[in-house]
Amino acid sequence: MPLQPSGVLAARVLVPALTAALAVLLLLSAAVGTISVSAADAVRLVVGHLLPGMPWMTDGSYTALQDNAVWQFRLPRALLAAITGAALALAGALMQVVVHNPLAEPYILGVSAGAGVGAVSLIVFGVGASSLAIGSAAFLGALLATAAVYLLSQRHGRIAPQRLILAGVALGSLFSAVTSYLTITTDAQNVFSIMFLLLGSVSAATMTHLALPAAALLGVLAFTAFRARALNALLAGDDAATSLGVNVNRLRSSVLIAAALLTGSVVAVSGGIGFVGLVIPHVARIVVGTDHRRTLPVATLGGAVFLTGADLLARTVAAPTEIPLGVLTALVGAPFFLWLLRRDRADSVGMSR
Amino acid sequence: MRVDIDGLSAHRGGRPVVTDVSIAVPSGSVLGLIGPNGSGKSTLLRAVSGIGRASSGRVRFDGVDAATLSRRDLARRVAVMAQEHSEEFEITVLDLVLLGRIPHGRGFGRDSEHDISLAEAALDRVGARRLAGRRFAALSGGERQRVLLARALTQDTPVLILDEPTNHLDIAHQLELLELVTTTERTVLVALHDLNLAARSCDAVAVLADGRLVALGEPDDVLDTTAIRTVFGVDSTAVRHPATGRRHLIFDARSPHPVSKGTPVR
Structure with missing residues (x-):
């Protein structure tokens, strides 16, 4: 019998299954809420906005309230959750392999701490800052933090993974301290918006918010598609990857920059949502193995499904109160992950060491 | 493929x-590299394979200067059997062996039937086919060495570089592995510690001491008791193998007056 790499079958089933699940979840998210719209009506409204000349948009089938609820609030929010989840999971998977460390996550480079300083400074010092301005400040802070960590961890033109992690953690603490100081010394009315931002949320999403993270996600996906095999080589170590024809330093630098840009663009809009970027890549590895041609698509789709589902739960289980998204991801995700860790399949990807 | 250092x-x-x-x-x-610890064998092999950088001089493969080749083109000419494997993320034996196909493919490309059949052939050759579905980390030392050799063979290159491939192997596996390596029809550069093993497996032997080449030639011309004393600081006796008639070295004691200055153990 010819040999077949492990996890191929699982990936062949999972990719379409996760895509379908994502479509269903997006649709459910567009339909569920205080203003009642059926799933079918939600589909018609979305189609009506995408394609011109649909009769039901103009014949009074739907109220402006229903239209707004679906197109202005629920859909952008669900899409942002999906993009954020996908981006964080992809960035996490990339970070973990290029720094040779399963504990790495998208925020390891101090990206979220930098974004926090940027956004909080604007809230504290800015006058009447809009959400777009806060987003830009957060993105700028994320980029500056990344650049600083990147430069600090580079020596003789080479980035050492260990140094990168340690520099990221150290700079992250520094930025967090600045954020804490700004928070504690600012007016009480600012504290709520700061906490909201730091905990992470997709509730304020509009279609314009989606542009940057969506573009970043598509760009990084295309970029990594051509490097999946080279990333596999990194699994065997830097020397082995070099002897397999991979320019390790260039690959590491470019992937780190890509992952940092992706994380920055998401943090700027959604704040620091934890758990997804660390855990979803591990879940993907447990299910389909460590080959990036399978891990990356499955992790990306898995992250999208997970966060879209989590956001739907966050605004429905305790309605009309909303559970903060970061709280829910940890509440739902941690027990699931702990269960997965104890299964035999987890041992086969090195979780028992 | 001819290799000129x-x-x-x-x-x-x-x-x-x-x-x-x-x-x-x-x-x-098959060229055997021998020399004491720290004599520069690994560094030389790293420079030849492109993992390390040479500070001067050059390496040519069939006359083509390695410095003019891209990493990928180099990896299509030279495969390295690594001594170590990074283990942060687990990988199955077949996936690990298939990594050898990376220089021949691109991006998301699936492993072709050709890729898989080469991996199968390599696993068969090293007698590790039954390990294909196992996790690399769960293998014994001997099994690991064989799987790493299978990856180098799957890379399908005319030149093969091995740095102390018999480390951690029992005597049966040492003989088996060298037998495999020397029957591949590839040009082989191999660093070895066991001098008798080097003598019986290699077409030529290069002796390094303090980073310099001190002897180069057929094993029986190079590996005599004087050379062993000079390079390793060890007295030895050469005997004739009763069955094969080949020269065999028996090591007696550390020489009281080593001729070469000692090199620090790395």
Whole structure:
């Protein structure tokens, strides 16, 4: 019998299954809420906005309230959750392999701490800052933090993974301290918006918010598609990857920059949502193995499904109160992950060491 | 494929470790590199395979200067059997062996039937096919070495570089592995510690001491008791093997008056 790499079958089933699940979840998210719209009506409204000349948009089938609820609030929010989840999971998977460390996550480079300083400074010092301005400040802070960590961890033109992690953690603490100081010394009315931002949320999403993270996600996906095999080589170590024809330093630098840009663009809009970027890549590895041609698509789709589902739960289980998204991801995700860790399949990807 | 090492020097950690080494390895032959710990064998092999950088000199493959080749083109000519494997993320034996196909494919491309059949053939050749679905980390030392050799074979290159491939192997596996390596029809550069093993497996032997090439030639011409005393500081006796008639070295004691200055153990 010819040999077949492990996890191929699982990936062949999972990719379409996760895509379908994502479509269903997006649709459910567009339909569920205080203003009642059926799933079918939600589909018609979305189609009506995408394609011109649909009769039901103009014949009074739907109220402006229903239209707004679906197109202005629920859909952008669900899409942002999906993009954020996908981006964080992809960035996490990339970070973990290029720094040779399963504990790495998208925020390891101090990206979220930098974004926090940027956004909080604007809230504290800015006058009447809009959400777009806060987003830009957060993105700028994320980029500056990344650049600083990147430069600090580079020596003789080479980035050492260990140094990168340690520099990221150290700079992250520094930025967090600045954020804490700004928070504690600012007016009480600012504290709520700061906490909201730091905990992470997709509730304020509009279609314009989606542009940057969506573009970043598509760009990084295309970029990594051509490097999946080279990333596999990194699994065997830097020397082995070099002897397999991979320019390790260039690959590491470019992937780190890509992952940092992706994380920055998401943090700027959604704040620091934890758990997804660390855990979803591990879940993907447990299910389909460590080959990036399978891990990356499955992790990306898995992250999208997970966060879209989590956001739907966050605004429905305790309605009309909303559970903060970061709280829910940890509440739902941690027990699931702990269960997965104890299964035999987890041992086969090195979780028992 | 013919390998020409030409006036090669290399540094490691800012220190010169290999100085002005020139060796010509004819196509399809097996060159054994021997020398004490820290004599520069690994650094030389790293420089030849492109993992490390030479500070001067050059390496040519069939006359083509390695410096003019892209990493990928180099990886299609030279495969390295690594001594170590990074283990942060687990990988199955077949996936690990298939990594050898990376220089021949691109991006998301699926493993072709050709890729898989090469991996299967390599696993068969090293007698590790039954391990294909196992996790690499769960293998014994001997099994690991064989799987790493299978990856190098799957890379399907005319040149094969091995740095102490018999480490951690029992005597049966040492003989088996060298037998495998020397029957591949590839040009082989292999660093070895066991001098008798080197003598019986290699077409030519290069002796390194303090980063310099001190002897190069057929094993029986190079490996005599004087050379062993000079390079390793060990007295030995050469005997004739009763069955094969080949020269065999028996090591007696550390020489009281080593001729070469001792090199620090790395």
